[in-house]
Amino acid sequence: MMSAMNATYEDALALARRSVSDVRYPVVKTYTLDPIWVLYDRVLRIDPQRPDHPARDRFLLSKGHGPSAFYAVLAAKGFFPETWLDSIADVDSRLGSHPDRTLVPGAEISAGSLGHGLPLGVGLALGLRAKGYDSQVYVLVGDAELDEGSNHEAIAYAGATGLANLHVIVADNDSASHGWPGGVASRFSVNGWAASTVDSTDHDALHASLTEPHPDGPRATVAVTRR
Amino acid sequence: MTTEPKTMREAWTEHTSALLDVNPFLALVLADISDDYFTEAAAKHPGRVVNVGIREQLLVGTAGGLALAGLRPMAHTYAPFLVERAFEQVKLDFGHQGTSGVLVSVGASYDWAEGSFTHFSPRDVALFDTLPGWRVFVPGHADEVPALLDSAVDSTEGAYVRLSLRHNAAAHAGADGDLVVLREGSRATVIAVGPLLDNTLAATEGLDVTVAYTNTPRPLDTAGLRDLASRTGNTVVLVEPYLEGTSAAVASEALADRPLRLLSVGVGRAELRRYGTAADHEHLHGLDAQGIAARLKAFL
Numbered sequence: 297m298m299s300a301m302n303a304t305y306e307d308a309l310a311l312a313r314r315s316v317s318d319v320r321y322p323v324v325k326t327y328t329l330d331p332i333w334v335l336y337d338r339v340l341r342i343d344p345q346r347p348d349h350p351a352r353d354r355f356l357l358s359k360g361h362g363p364s365a366f367y368a369v370l371a372a373k374g375f376f377p378e379t380w381l382d383s384i385a386d387v388d389s390r391l392g393s394h395p396d397r398t399l400v401p402g403a404e405i406s407a408g409s410l411g412h413g414l415p416l417g418v419g420l421a422l423g424l425r426a427k428g429y430d431s432q433v434y435v436l437v438g439d440a441e442l443d444e445g446s447n448h449e450a451i452a453y454a455g456a457t458g459l460a461n462l463h464v465i466v467a468d469n470d471s472a473s474h475g476w477p478g479g480v481a482s483r484f485s486v487n488g489w490a491a492s493t494v495d496s497t498d499h500d501a502l503h504a505s506l507t508e509p510h511p512d513g514p515r516a517t518v519a520v521t522r523r
Numbered sequence: 524m525t526t527e528p529k530t531m532r533e534a535w536t537e538h539t540s541a542l543l544d545v546n547p548f549l550a551l552v553l554a555d556i557s558d559d560y561f562t563e564a565a566a567k568h569p570g571r572v573v574n575v576g577i578r579e580q581l582l583v584g585t586a587g588g589l590a591l592a593g594l595r596p597m598a599h600t601y602a603p604f605l606v607e608r609a610f611e612q613v614k615l616d617f618g619h620q621g622t623s624g625v626l627v628s629v630g631a632s633y634d635w636a637e638g639s640f641t642h643f644s645p646r647d648v649a650l651f652d653t654l655p656g657w658r659v660f661v662p663g664h665a666d667e668v669p670a671l672l673d674s675a676v677d678s679t680e681g682a683y684v685r686l687s688l689r690h691n692a693a694a695h696a697g698a699d700g701d702l703v704v705l706r707e708g709s710r711a712t713v714i715a716v717g718p719l720l721d722n723t724l725a726a727t728e729g730l731d732v733t734v735a736y737t738n739t740p741r742p743l744d745t746a747g748l749r750d751l752a753s754r755t756g757n758t759v760v761l762v763e764p765y766l767e768g769t770s771a772a773v774a775s776e777a778l779a780d781r782p783l784r785l786l787s788v789g790v791g792r793a794e795l796r797r798y799g800t801a802a803d804h805e806h807l808h809g810l811d812a813q814g815i816a817a818r819l820k821a822f823l
Contacts, residue, residue, distance in 0.1 A: 350593060398621040404591070406619050409611065415581045416616060419552075419588020419596070426550060426570035427592060446612075449578035 300374025311368035315381035329365035358413020375402035411444025455487030484516035531686040534668040587616025602628035602644030623681040631687035633804035645790035659741035661717035666694035689718035700739035702747035708732040725812035745777035
């Protein structure tokens, strides 16, 4: 067993492969592992020992499908025991094929129905700002999840109002049925967001984009994967 | 010169603006509707009064996110857009997250008759019955609104506050949810919800029935209902300003151990494709005094 203090990406990858969460998705969906790992390892101000600290940064896994990577990172970082990964989606398990925030330590939202995380993230960013916290809100969506119109309500509003404590990561594995001609990032930049597109396997590039200051408005990182 | 009585929307605006001044955890989310009522409050509390534009999914999702941040969110727009268009957000962005919020609508079942079907929301209360944990307030007068808002805001439960331009001549209840008995009789217990009380009182003039009022259909005062029904032969009439039969299941369950005789009076399902006034639609649905009286007499 690894220690949460010195867990590595390889440890998290091994945990993700251990936790095939849904027999309907036999291929382990670990392409979101890169950005989630970089966030929890190098970006987010979250203490697994105090997961309810009101001024913590928030990570919202909007794309609740295939949460193996998310669960693996939470386990690697010590939010819950690794052994929980061995019974995912069993009737008594706290870990399901879609995360439930009332059951999973460290999960900020209950997800599964696409298109809810970004509007929730807008409200969370507004609320944390209203409470005087400098917390950052990171929302991970899939490129196909962007099909849901609710995302575009949020993208337009957050850009127009300069919601600078909001950051979206788009896990782009080119799975949107009708694609995004001109690129996913353009949907954000045209609405006033700062946006970068990076290779999701390049953790330094991910880190640079996720920590690039954006004082005047929200920021999007499109993490492209060919996996 | 006569002064127009204060509308429920005006009462809500005034009281919510006052609550925003004293409650640092209250946040109001708008979607353009009623934005002009809150110009002053938005200037005073720019971080806690936000208008997301004509975006109802974002309206409710943002309110859910504010709740996750530890604030008490209140979201508002026209009833069909708040409850029906964004119903999955209502379902998933509060209770499923382990949080709650306050939703305040205007429009009710046929307030803007000229606008017709797109702006009618007779189904809203029935939809809340499909979800756990929501209280539903249907004030019958502007003066009932402040206490109901206090109860909704000062709570960890979800609350839906259904404002209407239809109203009774006077306020009749506070926010304790108890049925208020206005007339006593022996042949039936007639429960009138919110703005339909005055029509119900007029319809029951001279009839030997009990008339009781509530502005809190959820949770319905079932203890009070059982008590009143026991004195009227377990014959009950529900008069509701939204979809007919909405509370029939609640009444049936409350009186499951007795031979209940129940009449539901409310807004019909049919799309009438008519314009006119709200009073016209009250008549078309049989919810004016004449219509309610006819239903009652046939039932009794």
